[in-house]
Amino acid sequence: MRYGYxxxxxAGAVFALSCRYYAVSSELVALxxxxxxxxxxxxxxxxxxNVLRQQLQAQQEKLNKGSAIGDNVGPAVVRDIASLSEKTGxxxxxxxxxxxxxxVRGASGPAAPEGGAPVPGAANRVQPGGATKKGGN
Numbered sequence: 001m002r003y004g005y006x007x008x009x010x011a012g013a014v015f016a017l018s019c020r021y022y023a024v025s026s027e028l029v030a031l032x033x034x035x036x037x038x039x040x041x042x043x044x045x046x047x048x049x050n051v052l053r054q055q056l057q058a059q060q061e062k063l064n065k066g067s068a069i070g071d072n073v074g075p076a077v078v079r080d081i082a083s084l085s086e087k088t089g090x091x092x093x094x095x096x097x098x099x100x101x102x103x104v105r106g107a108s109g110p111a112a113p114e115g116g117a118p119v120p121g122a123a124n125r126v127q128p129g130g131a132t133k134k135g136g137n
Contacts, residue, residue, distance in 0.1 A: 078102060 082102065085093035097103070 078097070081093055082097060084090065085097065
């Protein structure tokens, strides 16, 4: 009879362990499914981030081109406006330049920043904001 009880206890223990194994296995399958879903979500987010990164890079290239054009064209336009203002005596152009911080000296003197002394040889190198560029272009 002892063996009967031992066998019953052993069968109960095996059954309990089998149930526990099934529960843990089911939980593991659920975790693996959840992990796979999360990996797909991460991949989709990375794809979207790459698309946005490419768009940002394209916008940055456009900005860089525009900035380069502005750096080259802007000072030339201000210089031409200053020159035209001096040649024609157009006070409206002079006021426009003064409004933006560029002061045009008379025909004998160069344009200079407002409130500052003229820079020798800077007559044709006026930049927006009243700054003068040293050296030739």
